[in-house]
Structure formats: structure tokens, C-alpha cells
Amino acid sequence: MSARRIYLRSSVWVQIEGAEPPRFLNALAEAGIRFWGAEPEDDFTLRLALRPRDLETARTLALRCQCSIKTLKLRGAPAVRRRLRHRVALMAGLAVCFALLAASRLFVWDIEVEGNEDVSKGEILRALAECGVESGSFWPTWSADRIKNEVILRIPELAWVGVSVDSSRATVRVRERDEAPEVTDKDAPYSVTARRTGIIERTEVYLGAPLVQAGDAVLEGETLVSGAVKSGLGTVRYVHASAKIEARTYYELTAAAPLEYSEAVEAGSRTRWALVVGNERLNLYPGGSGLGENCSKVTTEHALEWLGVFSLPVSLVREEILEYDIVTRSADTAALQQRLETQLASELERQLDGRGEALSQSFSAGESGGLLYVTLRAECLEDIAAETKAE
16 A cells, blocks of 8 residues: 555554464454554564554454554544644644745745846846836736836846746846947948058058058058049049058067965854845844954855745845955966966957967066066067048
8 A cells, every 4th residue: 555545544553462463464364454564573563554443343353363452553644634623723823824825926025037148137126126026026916018118118228028927936037139230331431540550561452542562661540541542534532441451560568466475264164144034134143244354255045935836035044254364475486477478478369359460479577576577579460451431
């Protein structure tokens, strides 16, 4: 018999003592009396469970088998129901608790925001609160279309807003607008200027009047290709100049880092608790909430909820305060120099922005004022052309 059926049925557990307990079991079987859970305690004693209505018949059979029956306990849902029948206050309290839990499912106590990147969660929660979507609100009155329209009206950066409710938790999913790409007017007059100072190596002019040639030295901002093109008749036509101008450029980048650094060494910890009900917090420890100097905090919140069933605005907060001693240590100079060189190489790649490459580069290092300085000097070949709108 399954454990579930055994619990739903009322049963009485008895202890059989006698010379031949197995003979008693055979007698029960011959009389058609159901029993289960038979377990011997020793050669002359065993325990088993019967239906309450079969108890008197079992006593008669036990006497015939020279055994005695001792009632141990009454089990099952009917027995529990009989015990609770006279406990009116307890039953009423349970009924009220279940009613409150059922009612709590109609209110939202926790709101999660998903899908936001540039727009902050706080800004979205404030807009939702202005629309009536906040902790403690009655969610059956919500209108998904109204919430979407009002939130987007308050936050134009959002393209879509959706709200779903599971028990007492609301999940707000948003999608932000994609920025419209910048449109360049190909018919407007533009010239080509130098992004960086360098020496021209090669020019490819697609449209416009070239003003420089290979071997020329140019300064940053200098016009390389003009958008004003003269015709054979002497008239001037303004075009959107376009070109690829490759030049040798030179970079000198420097980075610095301290030769000594401070390290936090854990010196101890302590734990404190707080009770949060709604937006109110009750600290279960003396003193204020300050951490003190050289301390950090790890917070764990235990909410009063049953996922998918109910959630209440009550949580127990555990805060572990970690205390540190600040120790000054000397940096590994070789490792520090290597790290700075890697940073400078990455910065050079960022400034080249895929439009060129380093032909040669070298590093130099020196110490001054408690700092390690690393300098990168590089010669590069890159496209320095930049389209600039003509004035």
C-alpha cells in the first residue's frame, strides 16, 4: 500500500506479544483482515498496523493464538482530523492564514526589471510607480497596454514594455530603442582633412581636388583634398570629397603606476541581522548601520515566499561584516612593467582604430617619485583621411 493511501486512511498501530506471533499473522490472513508494516522486534514481539474497525476481531484471534495485543498509536488523516476537531482557535487561525496567503497572491510585493542596458532600473521603477505598478499594488487592476503606453511616454528611450505576474512577483521586460544611424548627405560639399600629423606615403583620391602628394609633411587638421573642383571653363563645382591618404605617423604614449600598493588583509568578521517589512527595516542589533573603517559587507536576504505559490513583503536580512587591515606592499617591478606595456600596446591599437598598423615600436621605463613610468614610441602607417564638411 502506498504511503499516501496509508496516510489518508485511518490506522492503528499495535504490538503483538506471545509465543508464536507468526501464527497470529496467519490467522489474520485467513480471516481476511488487512494489515501492513509488520516488523519483528524480537522472537516473541512484533508491530503492525490494522484498520481500527478490525481491532476487536484481531484481539479475539490473538487470544486463540496465545498472544496479547497492546495499542500503540492511531495514525492517518482521520485521526488528525479528530484531534483538531475540538481546537477551534487553531483551526480558525489556520483558516485565516490560508485566506491571507491566498489574498497575498493578488498583490505584487517584488518587481524585477529585465532587458535594460542604458536606462537604469531605478528610472524604470519610478515610471512604473507613477503608473500604479509598485510594491503592494493590486495587480488584477493593471492594464498591460496602459502601462506600456504610459511608461514609454515617460521614458522615450524605451521601445517596448511588457509586464507578467507570477504569484506575487512581477517581471517587467523592456526593449530599448535603437539609435538611428547618422545619415551623411553625399551631395553636401565636404573636404578631406588630416586626422593626425604625418608624412604622406600614398594618396588615392576618389573625388575632389588633391592638395598634397607623397613625401609632403602635413599637420593635424590640414586640408588634403578640397571639395572645390575647378572645371576647364574656370567655374567651381563643390563636391563631397573622398580619398584614402596613407601617411607615416609617430606616437609617444606614456603610462605610470605606483611602485607600492595597499592590500586589504582580512582581520575578522561579524554577523548582524535585520527584519524588513515592506519598505521598513528593523535592525536586530545595537548601534547604527555604519560599517566603520576598512570594512565591507556581504548581504544575504531570505524572503518569506514559496516560489510559484505566494510571496510576502517580509524578509530576514543577514549581513556579514568583514574587517580588514591595510598593508603596504612593494610591487613586482618586472610584472608591473609588463602590465603597463600591454596597456600601452592596447591603447595604440585603439587609437589606430583598424585604419593602420605599427611599423616599429619600442618601450622604455624609468622610476621617479615612487612611480614606474613606461613609454611607448611607435612609427605607424595609417589612413589619416577624415571627411570634414566645408564651410
